[in-house]
Amino acid sequence: MKNQNQSRKQMVREIALLRRQLEELRKAETDRLKELNCIFAFSDIIQNPDLPISEIAEGLVELLPFGWLHPEATCARLRLEEQTFQTANFTETPWKQAAEITDREEKIGMIEIFFTGETASDPFVPEEQALLDDLAKRMGRVIRRKHAEETLREREGYYREVFEKSNYGMAVTNLEGYFLDCNRAFLNLLGYTSAEELQTLCYDDITPPEYREEEKRLIVEQTREIGYSEGYEKEFIRKAGDRIPVIIKVWLRRDLNRQPVGMYIIARDMTKRKISQESLRKRELEVAEKSAHLEEVNIALRVLLKHREEDKGELEEKIITNVQKLVIPYLEKLKKGHMGTRDAAYLQIIETNLNNIISPFLSRLSVKYSRLSSREIQVAHLVKEGKTTKEISELLGVSTKTIDLYRGGIRRKLGLKHKKINMKSHLASLL
Numbered sequence: 001m002k003n004q005n006q007s008r009k010q011m012v013r014e015i016a017l018l019r020r021q022l023e024e025l026r027k028a029e030t031d032r033l034k035e036l037n038c039i040f041a042f043s044d045i046i047q048n049p050d051l052p053i054s055e056i057a058e059g060l061v062e063l064l065p066f067g068w069l070h071p072e073a074t075c076a077r078l079r080l081e082e083q084t085f086q087t088a089n090f091t092e093t094p095w096k097q098a099a100e101i102t103d104r105e106e107k108i109g110m111i112e113i114f115f116t117g118e119t120a121s122d123p124f125v126p127e128e129q130a131l132l133d134d135l136a137k138r139m140g141r142v143i144r145r146k147h148a149e150e151t152l153r154e155r156e157g158y159y160r161e162v163f164e165k166s167n168y169g170m171a172v173t174n175l176e177g178y179f180l181d182c183n184r185a186f187l188n189l190l191g192y193t194s195a196e197e198l199q200t201l202c203y204d205d206i207t208p209p210e211y212r213e214e215e216k217r218l219i220v221e222q223t224r225e226i227g228y229s230e231g232y233e234k235e236f237i238r239k240a241g242d243r244i245p246v247i248i249k250v251w252l253r254r255d256l257n258r259q260p261v262g263m264y265i266i267a268r269d270m271t272k273r274k275i276s277q278e279s280l281r282k283r284e285l286e287v288a289e290k291s292a293h294l295e296e297v298n299i300a301l302r303v304l305l306k307h308r309e310e311d312k313g314e315l316e317e318k319i320i321t322n323v324q325k326l327v328i329p330y331l332e333k334l335k336k337g338h339m340g341t342r343d344a345a346y347l348q349i350i351e352t353n354l355n356n357i358i359s360p361f362l363s364r365l366s367v368k369y370s371r372l373s374s375r376e377i378q379v380a381h382l383v384k385e386g387k388t389t390k391e392i393s394e395l396l397g398v399s400t401k402t403i404d405l406y407r408g409g410i411r412r413k414l415g416l417k418h419k420k421i422n423m424k425s426h427l428a429s430l431l
Helices: 002-046 053-067 126-165 184-188 209-226 271-336 341-368 374-384 391-398 402-413 421-429
Strands: 074-080 083-086 096-103 106-115 170-174 181-182 231-235 243-254 260-269
Touching: 002 053, 002 209, 053 074, 053 083, 053 106, 053 126, 053 184, 083 184, 096 126, 106 126, 126 170, 170 184, 184 243, 209 231, 243 271, 243 374, 271 391, 374 402, 374 421, 391 402, 402 421
Parallel strands: none
Antiparallel strands: 074 083, 074 106, 096 106, 170 181, 170 260, 231 243, 243 260
């Protein structure tokens, strides 16, 4: 009987223990369910991509108390940079839990939970702090993502504005060459009014046949190597069927896995440049023709000037020869005759003036015979004219021996001494 009573008491204790464990499990499940509900509710909030950070923060603050053991005695505050979000019943108390919100290890905010009820001991459990830390991390990731999306939208807006307002024609195609998008400049270049109208065409439709094979080879080779092509000239076929000269550059489009998905095209109208080049080419031809004509004129002028110099030289020589041959002999004879004082003076004046007239000619001729004296030059010219020694002596009023000395000096200075060369012939070749 005693053993039966002990077994019954032990069974009662075990049943009581099982009841307590079951109650703890139920309580733990309830707490866990609250935590999960809190996390799921926050996940639902952040699913909306258009929701701003401020509304996400407000939603998180409102649902936080419902994840704690005593939601009726719990309030929350979320501080984010210069903004603060808090529950309607917010009150700061000594009983507090907190977790930092960080973005790449930089603190950007704080989440705080306060217990507003009456208690003599810590009302929070470790699981609640773990939940708070998890939500703070999630909030940090949300903020980081939102900032990245905002930056991306700003960049996309900037690039879209550049795309739309660029003076260069820009277009996007898929791998088959069909147009996906283009800007107004590209439409104007081809004479189309809308992108939808162009989207029914592919790149080959606006490329003349004679360009296609070479262009494909160039694009494939260069884009495979460096991801883009160098700028090159070609023509586009406009909507009206006419052609327009352009210079284009092509980039390869890739997806997130770096796989080719199409092309980016930038094109610039070369019509004005072609007109300018043609005008410049015509101008260069005109300048070349004028230059050739001027060169011909210069050649003709040089020939004329040369003839003029030769004629001038011949004229100077003729003047000197005529004076020496036709005038000076008579002056010498007059000087030997009987004249009065006045006539002698007149004769002297005539001789002086004649010498003044022919002296510039003699000075220029003396350049050819820089080694000869003025008297030797006179004798050389008379020898060239075929005068004998006696005739020269009579013309110059000196003795024949003096003329012989002059003739010897001339041969020596001209390098004819001891050579069987006729001085008259030699002088004729020089003058």
